[in-house]
Amino acid sequence: MSQDLFKEINHAVLDLQGAQLQTYERPLKRLVSLLQHPDLETYNAELTEGLDLETFLEESARTGGSMVGSQRLLWPDSAEECLGLTFLLLQKMGEDPAYAATFAHDFYYSGSKIIAGIHSLTGQLIIPFIRDYKSYTQSKGSALVALQDVRSRKVFIVHGHDEGAREMVARFLEKIDFEPVILHEQANQGRTVIEKVEKHGDVGFAVVLLTPDDEGSVKGGNLQTRPRQNVLLELGYFIGRLSRDRVCTLKRGELEIPSDFAGVVWEDMDAAGGWKQSLARELNAAGYSIDWNVVMR
Incomplete structure (x- = not known):
């Protein structure tokens, strides 16, 4: 698998981190498109087999109370299932970027600004996913080895x-x-x-x-x-x-x-x-x- 593919994925993530409300849709769609590259089809099929994203989202939505941003995601214990659900979730966001803003507001609330929620979603969900997804594809199945963070500290x-x-x-x-x-x-x-x-x-x-x-x-x-x-x-x-x-x-x-x-x-x-x-x-x-x-x- 070409390393250039993951370089492009990292670039899309960095662009998403720096995006504003008017510009976040493009890097988000670009990221999802790269994750659906033909070289990754086999891995994606293995990760998502038997997973039900909608049920996962419905059950997670019921965890919220009256406070904004109180909902939490009910992740399964399996690291590979978490990767698969996140992949499906990103697919859904790529098809409907407006859903990404709603999802971030519900589960990654970071103030009243919509773009703040997108940035929080990027940092807390997307970046760790890319880390572990790259590790998974390179090790042909092990989702437990974390790579370096794409952000500079x-x-x-x-x-x-x-x-x-x-x-x-x-x-x-x-x-x-x-x-x-x-x-x-x-x-x-x-x-x-x-x-x-x-x-x-x-x-x-x-x-x-x-x-x-x-x-x-x-x-x-x-x-x-x-x-x-x-x-x-x-x-x-x-x-x-x-x-x-x-x-x-x-x-x-x-x-x-x-x-x-x-x-x-x-x-x-x-x-x-x-x-x-x-x-x-x-x-x-x-x-x-x-x-x-x-x-x-």
Whole structure:
């Protein structure tokens, strides 16, 4: 079997992770089409033989209470049956992408935004499935060996002059099993700053620290504290590269935010440490597994 097929599958998953509400249907359909490739027909037939997706969905739907997102999937004990049901489920979503949004809202609820549910579905269901499905096809039947996650756990930290804030965020990310990337710790190798950002921008997520490092105003106005200009430039860069759903902005102190970023949501970096839970929630919504016991320590 050509390895290029699984490269294309991984590309489709990454595209789905970065998609918005208006664009998620295309990578979803592309993913399902690749999973139905003739080279995979034999494996798919073996995995899905005797499985009843509709009964599985009906029984799972009855687990919900009055709270939104309280339904849970009643997975069987067999790893291979779980793979087969997930394959059938993705087939159903590929035929009707709108169903994917409804399903994500019911079983992978991650806030009121529809696309947040799609991203949560991608991280918690689709990515683990691709991992184990590839392992299954390569080992001709063993669904128990997990491969590497297609997402990078590298997190780029955009910061100004507040070294204390930068170090707190970096240590917290390490604590919850992420790899922080701090630009000034990387070798220059003759590159400009923006070239270094591009070189080390192969990350899965970015945390932007808005701290009151500079002062400025409109001509003739009163001086106000502002983030450094490089921080705002890199904020825009990572929003464009990763999408807003994979950028968390932490704000420390009182400062002026340019109107161009009025649609960007930021969390207060409070002294009590509540920002850690906020950051962990954003990472979780982006599809990363989070050990909440570690977060709460």
